[in-house]
Amino acid sequence: MTSEALYIHVTDQHGKRHTLEALEGFRVMEVIRDWGLDIKAECGGACACGTCHVYVDQDWTEKLFAPLDEEVDQLDVTFHVEENSRLSCQLIMTEELNGLEVTLAPGTQKDSVAA
């Protein structure tokens, strides 16, 4: 591999910031889950549960692909939704997203009762 490693920064539900190596083409949710952070991601990336909900740092919101209808619909049934809410299973890692900064939203912990 000649290309530089990609990284994302993820602040967990306790406010701790983690820098995680990411792979191009993987979903941000998958990167977070692979590194063992607490993320429920109940439906496994089918855009069907809202338990991989993240807040995207304002420097990055414009650089992301706009959400598809199904992501917006899913955010309708997710709690604690803000302007910068996204589902991390719908964010695909690319070189342009190297350094992406996100925060895991409340309700994404594995033992969370209200998703």
Place this chain on the structure above:
Amino acid sequence: MSEIIETDVVIVGAGPVGLFAVFELGLLDLRAHVIDILDRPGGQCAELYPEKPIYDIPGLPEVTGQQLTDNLMKQIAPFDPQFHFSTMVNSLERLEDGRFRVQTDADEVFLTKIIVIAAGGGSFQPKRPPVPEIEHYEGTSVHYAVRKIEAFRDHDVVIVGGGDSALDWTLNLEPVAKSVTLVHRRPEFRAAPDSVNKMWALEKEGRVKFRMGQVAGLEGADGQITKVILKGSDGEEALDAGRLLPFFGLTMKLGPIADWGLNLDQNLIAVDTEKFETSEPGIFAIGDINTYPGKLKLILSGFHEAALMSQAAKRIIAPDERIIFQYTTSSTSLQKKLKAA
């Protein structure tokens, strides 16, 4: 009096893995009753992604969650499984004769030698908005479904959500309620366009109100709400409310299974990888709900687990019987069982 049903096996969960367990148990002549909280088979496949393609079922290059469910129902039909839908297992106890007594919320009692937990992510339950003290009002003035329209008559009703449930009940309760306010985080809805148009028409006539925002708090006492506090882009608003209907779909919770005394690891049930048995002999856990070193949450892994579990279940039920391993392609006795239907 509860109805008492005696059986070899009770399977908790009618998702793909629970359904396939019926097949593997059936080949060994074990009959199963299947309990699920949903009103139809399929579990997550049918509830969360019925139309989404699945690409990693061996031999099926592409199949939707609903198609997979339909195929499994066809595959297990020869074994005549007895389904108990819209039902949740409430409690479980071991009897002196070694069997289990399983009590459901539908007032059924099962006496069974084997329990197979194939409950995936747990039981589907309505999502509860993260509003302080909402649980104190549930069942009295906060409801997640409309069972009796009369319970809403002459009340100020606040409905939250943007899907079909929210819009349908906005339209249906408008003639009955004192007032209806629909709350959603944006002015677009994923409900059927016809319902949305009807809602906007009523809103124009002043017969329903629409507010953009989220529920931030409740006021009330003794199980009766009086106000719903909304948080919108232009601040907070307190709406008079006697009934609140939040429609945020379903989530999965482990539910009463957590109280069955089984060894758990991060809300998953720990099992061995030979029999997929839990810490309690005779209780097995297969599919997404179990955990063991190297576990992969794949439907195909659950199918494998169902096959091995069934061998172990047979040994418990018929300890003296010699189990002859057979293939469906060559065994006339297995073929006879499969053609029984």
